Amino acid sequence: MFDFLSTVNLKNQMFLEIGAGSGVISLLASKLGANVTATDINPEAIEATKGNSVLNNLQIKVLRSDLFESIEILAYDIIVLNPPYYPKTPKNNLEKAWYCGNNFDFFHRFFEKLNIYIHIKTKVFMVLSEDCDLSEISRIAQSYGFYFQLIDQKIIAWEMNYIYSIQIDNAN
Numbered sequence: 182m183f184d185f186l187s188t189v190n191l192k193n194q195m196f197l198e199i200g201a202g203s204g205v206i207s208l209l210a211s212k213l214g215a216n217v218t219a220t221d222i223n224p225e226a227i228e229a230t231k232g233n234s235v236l237n238n239l240q241i242k243v244l245r246s247d248l249f250e251s252i253e254i255l256a257y258d259i260i261v262l263n264p265p266y267y268p269k270t271p272k273n274n275l276e277k278a279w280y281c282g283n284n285f286d287f288f289h290r291f292f293e294k295l296n297i298y299i300h301i302k303t304k305v306f307m308v309l310s311e312d313c314d315l316s317e318i319s320r321i322a323q324s325y326g327f328y329f330q331l332i333d334q335k336i337i338a339w340e341m342n343y344i345y346s347i348q349i350d351n352a353n
């Protein structure tokens with residue numbers, strides 16, 4: 182996502198990251214001129230992103246939110262996420278970095294609300310890997326009226342990583 186974002190025009194774009202972790206993607210987007218809101222469910226991630234934005238002298242809105250729950254309703258220009266994707270219920274905040282819930286709950290909840298935060302030209306980018314259940318995640322997206330378009334792929338630490346653009350399925 183880091184390399185890919187450098188190829189996207191982010192200047193003055195309203196940019197939302199869900200699950201920002203320590204904030205590297207959001208920091209880069211801010212450096213490239215985007216108006217960034219970085220969110221995460223984990224308070225430690227929020228503190229890390231805040232600290233990193235201060236260290237890098239970047240103005241980023243950092244917000245603790247469980248998916249869209251505390252995010253002001255606004256149509257963003259770009260939404261990015263590198264989600265947890267293993268189907269298991271997380272026992273603590275740390276595990277939320279990897280586990281998306283037994284029934285892929287994270288993805289159901291994300292796609293259920295995504296419509297409210299996009300406009301006709303919004304670009305939504307999601308990182309997934311060969312290690313996740315791509316067909317189930319894409320089936321969930323389809324059930325909410327979205328489909329995945331592969332736009333980039335790269336091997337990172339022996340694992341193929343994909344960047345998908347999430348598109349509105351006009352056939353629905």
Ligand SMILES: C[S@@+](CC[C@H](N)C(=O)[O-])C[C@H]1O[C@@H](n2cnc3c(N)ncnc32)[C@H](O)[C@@H]1O
Pocket residue numbers: 199200201202203204205206220221222223226246247248263264265274277278279287
């Ligand atoms: C795989 S990590 C990605 C971190 C960072 N964006 C990166 O690319 O390195 C997934 C992130 O999603 C966050 N997360 C998990 N469940 C979430 C939820 N329901 N709402 C918001 N963030 C969540 C985790 O705390 C974690 O920081």
